[in-house]
Each structure stands twice: as structure tokens, then as C-alpha cells.
Amino acid sequence: MREIYDQLKQDEEMMVDYLQKIVEKESPSLDKELVDKVADWVAKTFEDLTGGKSTIIENAIYGNHVKAEWGEGEEQILVLAHMDTVWPRDTIKKMPFTIKDGKAYGPGVFDMKGGLIQGIFAVKALKDLGIKLNKKVVFLFDSDEEIGNPSSKKMIEEEAEQSEFVFVLEPGMSEKGSLKTTRKGLGVFHIEVTGKPSHAGMDPAKGVSAIEEIAHQTLYLHSHSNLETGTTFNVGKIEGGSASNVVAEKARAEVDLRVESEQELERAVPLIRNLEPKLEGTKIQVEGGINRPPLERTDRVADLFATAKKLAKDHLGFELTEMASGGASDGNYTAPHAPTLDGLGPVGDGAHANHEQVVLDQMPVRSALFAMLLAECGGKK
Template sequence: MRDIYHAIKQDEDMMVDYLKEIIEKESPSLDKELVDQVADWVARTFEQLTGGQSTVIENALYGNHVRAEWGEGEEQILVLAHMDTVWPRDTIKKMPFTIQDGIAYGPGVFDMKGGLIQGLFAVKALKDLGIKLQKKVVFLFDADEEIGNPSSKKMIEEEAKKSELVFVLEPGMSEKGSLKTTRKGLGVFHIEVTGKPSHAGMDPAKGVSAIEELAHQTLYLHSQSNLKTGTTFNVGKIEGGSASNVIAEKARAEVDLRVESEEEMNRALPLIRQLKPKLDGVKIQVEGGINRPPLERTDQVADLFATAKQLADEYLGFELTEMASGGASDGNYTAPHAPTLDGLGPVGDGAHANHEQVVLSQMPVRSALFAMLLAECGGKKS
């Protein structure tokens, strides 16, 4: 196992070169031209570095995806990494890839191109050392994670159903680079309230305000949040009315729901789907649902983390920690189908922020940890 870290450490300069190259290839989620260029680069680079096989999955509306395989076996380990970023085209001109005091900066370097590069070099090290597994490793590099996986969700779920376990190369949490053994599920809802319009000065009693009703519902939903269980309702956007002198006929809201468990999800869903009007003469329509199920810390997930923690302690000399994340990832889709361990990407900070960064000295360490996990969980051939 120790040879894995030394092999990756020897490739550290090359790893940084590849990191720079992929950061300078921008990939905004909705810019198909740029994302497709990155997909071609990832497919080609995977084959060059690992000796594996890759396939670009054409996608008419959003960016193309990449499915890649390394090794062989009847069973498979699934690895997830998204190629898209939240940064618009030409951000690289304002936020160029730079290195200062051992920290690399650039759009998408932390979320999550750094993890993608670490994953490639982990498999390269296994190949270079002649370490063969009893399970094949399947990588899915998707192109639309940042916008809710409109075209990759089904693909991810189908691969998860065929997998023994799943690793996600999203960045670690906090300055410790903690792994993510829990991720909240995400629900997105749209509420439309219909009241009765009237003149606010001449006939106020004849009207029923949709805005007033929406205010009641907002207070109600927020009161149903429970920080102890991790369930939160957030009415994040509202609009309505037509003029200040008109009792509002229409009002709308967008609601974010977060839950930590399927049990809480089943409890919370009826609260929003079955909203009851507080005012007479008002109609409420609710649309939407769960976008991503929760990634729960099952016994199998806990065992995966325990394996990673032991490898980090025994071979890499650091204490690996775990945390819960309120955000969602591709791993939320795989969690109902296979044990999923998330946060195996870089150590850094600033996801979606102007100071987005990764700690370069930690990239070989975390890449080695991932390679060791593949070797341990994949069952090395004798």
C-alpha cells in the first residue's frame, strides 16, 4: 500500500500540469460547446493515463457525459465526478489558474476538477504498480450536476444498481478534508396562491389577498423546520401582485426542503403538499417534489468510512474525519441503491466562490487514499 503514495508523489508535478489544463478548459453547465470539449479531453486523458477504455455519451441538449472502465470483473465499483462548473464562460480571464504559497486557485478547481484529477492519478498509480483488482472500476463523468442532473440522473441510478459500492470525488469538508457520510436530500417546490382581486381603496373588503395568504404559508412552513432532525423548509423566492392599489390575485413562491433521512422526508412531504388555506376564498396549488434523496449513514457507509480511516492512519499518517453535508451531490442518487462514500476529492475551500482553492500538497495524499480504497475494496488479485 505504501508504494501507492510514493508512485503518486512522483507524479505530483504532472498532476498539477493536468489540473492547470482542465481548469483552463472552462465548462459552464449550460455551455454545451465548452462542456463537450472537456468531455473529449477527459475521455482521452483517462485512456492515456490509466490504459482503460472510455466512451463519450452524446447528449443533445446538455453537455456530453463520459463513461470509462478500468480493469475487469463481474462486480463493479462506481466512481462519480462531474465535469461542469457554476462559472460562466471567460471567468478564467478574471480568475486565472494561479499557484501561491502551495495553494492553487481557479474556477472549478475545488468543485470539483481537483477531485477528478486525483481520481485519474489514483488509477494511474494502480496501473503503474501492476495492482489488479477483482472488480472493474467504472467512472461516470457527468456534465450537469450543478443544475440538478436533468440528463444524467437516470444514467447514474442505473449504474448504481449494478455496483457493489460507490465513491464520489466531490471535495472534502472543512480544512480537515472530512469525508461526507451523510448528505441531506433536496426537495424543490413551487407554490401558487390564487385570491380575489379588488380595488384596495374603494372595495378592500371584497378582495382576498394572495400575498397575505402566502405570508401565512411562509410562516407556517418555516415553523415546521427542525434543526435537531436536520429538516429545513426555506421559502427562498416570492413574487406576486400587480399594483399597490390592487388586492393581489396571484402570488408565487419557490421552496427548498432539506431532510437527512427517508423517514423525515416521508414526514415532511405531506406538510407542503397538503397546505390548507388560512383565508376564505383562496386556492393553493403546489407542484414539485424530491429532487435528490438523502444519502444516509447506513452501517455499510460507516464500514466504508472505517476502512478509509484505517488506511489514512496506517499508511498516510493522518486522522481522517467525517461530517454531514447539507448540500447534495451525484451521490444522493446512488445512495438508495449502493453504499456511497462521498467527499474523496481535494482539500481546499471556496466552492462556488471567488477564492476557490485546493491545497496542492494534499492532492497526492488524497489521491493515494482513494487508490488504496479501490485496492482494498476491489480485492487485489494475487
């Protein structure tokens, strides 16, 4: 196992060079032209560095996806990494790829192009060392994770159903690079209230305010948040009314729901779906639903983490930790189908922020940990 780290340490400078190349190839989620260029580059890079094969999955509206395969076997391990970022075109001109004090900065370097590069180099190390697995390794590099996977969700779920394990190359958490063994499920709901308009000065009693009704519903939903169970309702956006002197006829709200378990999901969703008006004369319509199911820390997920923790301690000399994340990833989609271990990407900070960064000397360490996990879970021949 130690040979894997030695190989990746030897490749560190090359790894950073490839990191710079992909960061400088911008890939905003809704900029198909740019994302498609990155997809072409990722497909070619995977083949050149690993000797595996890759396929471009054409997408009419959003960016193309890449499916890449290495090795062979009746069983497969699925690896997930997204190519898109939240940064608009030409951000690289204002936030150029920069190395300072042992850290690399740039749009998407941490979330999650660093993990993508580490994943490819992990397989390269296995190839260079002649380590073959009994399981096929399938990478899905998708183009739309940052916008909720409108075109890749089904593909991810279908591959997960065929997989024994799933590894997600999203960034680690905190300065320790903790793995993510729990991710909250996410629901987005839209509430529309219809009231009865009237003149606010001359006939206020004849009106029923949709805005007042939304206020009641906001307080009601927020009262059901429970930090102990990890369930949160957040009415994050409200709009409505037509003028200050009109009792509002219409009002709308957007609600973010986060839960840690399927059981809590079953309890929380009806609270939104079955909202009852507090004011006589108002009507409520609710649309939307669950965007991502929760990634729960099942026994099999715990076993995967225990394996990673032992590899880190025995062969890399550090204590690997785990944390729960309130955010979502591609791993939420795979969790109901196969044990999923998330956060195997880089150590750094600043996802979606101007100070986005990756700690460079941790890249070969994290890449080695991932390669060792593949070797351990893939069953070396």
C-alpha cells in the same frame, strides 16, 4: 500500500499540470460547446494515463457525458465526478489559474476538477505499480450535476444498481478534508396562490390577498423546520401582485426542503403537498417534488468510512474525519442503491466562490487514499 503514495508523490508535478489544463478548459453547465470539449479531453486523458477505455455518451441538449472503465471483473465499483462548473464562459480571464502559497486557484479547481484529476491519477498509480483488482472500476464523468442532473440522473442510478460500492470525488469538508457520510435530501416546490382582486382603497374588503395567504403559508412551513432532526423548510423566493393599490390576485413562492432521512422525507413532503388555505376565498396549487434523496449513514457506509479511516492512519499518517453535509451531490442518487462514500476529492475551500482553491501538497495524499480504497474494496489479485 505505501508504494501507492510514493508513486503519486512522484507524479505530483504532473498532476498539477493536468489540473491546470482542465481548469483552463471552462465548462459551464449550460454551455454545451465548452462542456463537450472537456468531455473529449477527459475521455482521452483517462485512456492515455490509465490504459482503460472510455466512451462519450452523446447528449442532445446538455453537455456530453463520459463513461470510463478500468480493469475487469463480474462486480464493479462506481466512481462519480462531474465536469461542469457554476462559472460562466470567460471567467478564466478574470480568475486565471494561479498558484500561490502552495494553493491552486481558479474556476472549478475545488468543485470539482481537482477531485476528477486525483481520481484519474489514482488509477494511473495502480496501473503503474501493476496492482490489479478483482472488480471493474467504472467512472461516470457527468456534465450537469450543478443544475440537478437533468440528463444524467437515470444513468447514475442504473450504474449504481450494478455496483457494490460507490465513491464520489466531490471535495472534502473543512480544512481537514472530512469525508461526507451523510448528505441531506433535497426537494424543490412551487406554490401558487389565487386570491380575489379588488381596489385597495375603495373596496379592500371585497378582495382576498394572495400575498397575505403566501405569508401565512411561509410562517406555517418555517414553523416545521427542526434543526435537531436536520429538517429545514425555506421559502426562498416570493413574487406576486400587480400594483400597490390592488389587492393581489396571484402570488407564487419557491420552497427548498432539506431532510436527512427517508423517514423524515415521508413526514415532511405531505406538509407541503397538502397545504390548506388560511384565508377563505383563496386557492393553493403545489407543484415540484424531491430532486435528490438523502444519503444516509447506513451501517455499510459506516464500514466504508472505517476502512478509509484505517488506511489513512496506517499508511498516510493522518486522522481522517467525517461530517454531514447539507448540500447535495451525485451521491444522493446512488445512496438508495449501493453504499456511497462522498468527499474523497481535494482539500481546499471556496466552492462556488471567488477564492476557490485546492491545497496542492494534499493532492497526492488524497489521490493515494482513493487508490488504496479501490485496492482494498476491489480485492487485489
